[in-house]
Amino acid sequence: IVAFHASNMEVAEISPESFNEMTLIDTLTGEIPTEKTALDTEAYESLKTWNSEINPDAKSGKLDFGIRSLTININQICNLKCTYCAAGGDGTYGEPTTQISIEKTLPQLKFFLSSLKPGSPFAISFVGGEPLLHPRAIKAIYDYVRDEGFKRDITPNMKIVTNGTLIKGETLTLLRQMKIHLTISLDGTKEFNDRARPSKDGQSTTDKILSGLGELEKDRGELRSLNFSAITSEGNENLIENYHFFKSLNPDSIDFIFANDEKSPVLQKNFIEQLNEVASIAWTSGGELELRKIALFDHYFKLLDSQLKIENHCGAGKSYLMVDAKNRLYSCVWDANNKADSVGQDEQLDYDALSKYSKSLIELNNCQTCWARHLCGGGCMHINRSHSGDKHQKNILFCERTRSLILTALLYYKRARAACE
Secondary structure (H helix, E strand, O other), X not given: OEEEEOOOOEEEEOOHHHHHOOOOOOOOOOEOOOOOOOOOHHHHHHHHHXXXXXXXXXXXXXXXXXXXXXXXXXXXXXOEOOOOOOOOOOOOOOOOEOOOOHHHHHHHHHHHHHOOOOOOOEEEEEEOOOHHHOHHHHHHHHHHHHHHHHHOOOOEEEEEEEOOOOOOHHHHHHHHHOOOEEEEEOOOOHHHHHHHOOEOOOOOHHHHXXXXXXXXXXXXXXOOEEEEEEEEEOOEOOHHHHHHHHHOOOOOEEEEEXXXXXXXXXXXXXXXXXXXXXXXXXXXXXXXXXXXXEHHHHHHHHHHHHOEEEOOOOOEOOOEEEEOOOOEEEOOOOOOOOHHHEEEEOOEEOHHHHHOOOOOHHXXXXXXXXXXXXXXXXXXXXXXXXXXXXXXXXXXXXXXXXHHHHHHHHHHHHHHHHHHO
């Protein structure tokens, strides 16, 4: 029987007697109940002692304000029209913009880099629309950030998130020149992917992706990693079949994501069950190494190994901002073109607007009593708002899904670390 100490970030095996002294947690709310009367005094006292211990190695994940991560919309146009697109349905966020201004973006980046201490981490994600419609813009920004980072003793970590249909010709050459992580949005086999992510020209999206991957397989150049991001939505529910397909393409990681706006409890139940089966397949075939190629499990393993108690599901408005294709600043990648959520423009930050993000998401989203809080970090504000209209009203589907998959991660974590002892 595996137990998790939520405050100490400890995973341990406990006796059946100690387990029997625990009270049931309401799976709907996730809240920790009040104590019950002891049945076995020795087991109860042992459990109570562990509960009261303070682990000096458990580190606070509190985020002080300081922007160390940016998402940059290279454009707000796209050559696909995905069925579940959260960027206005067509990659435009409701405001088509052909290409971000390099002349405005470089001073904006210098502003953020100049606020960092030497040796600080700094991350950039290039997105769209479809960013590879303008690969030269990516390369110009990439070169500038690398040069500025070198001057300031900052090594940037950069990635491109693309639909993968344009990896050819000059774009392929430029990709090979950059030390960058490449994430391709690929939802599954051709049957599923073409249906969920149709190309505007009527040709097979999947065929275009596979053609580009074939060229990359010959020579990845300076690429640091190749990763897949796969959305589960209505009509694309076979995670097991999709997992085997992804594995045949030799990625470094696979991120299975439940569609943000999806409201079906039945689809969610299927997602959780199949992801558990995928985890079992991965573990059986390659143990921890193979399991951690699934991004979700790698994320939780890292938190448990570091014993870092995260207080924010993401760094929105604290350590992270999004730059849209007009150089406006937002706290969330999905807020583009929503003027009410703007927190700045160019090199100007609106500190009054940012102040509402100063508290941790655990506190803002009222998650203080949830056992999974320091692995979840309070939940996703975008998902909350897409379901309820309120960034801080918890979405129960997200909570149930997250807690369930954290439980799976804890079981595999204990198994993996026991194998190392």
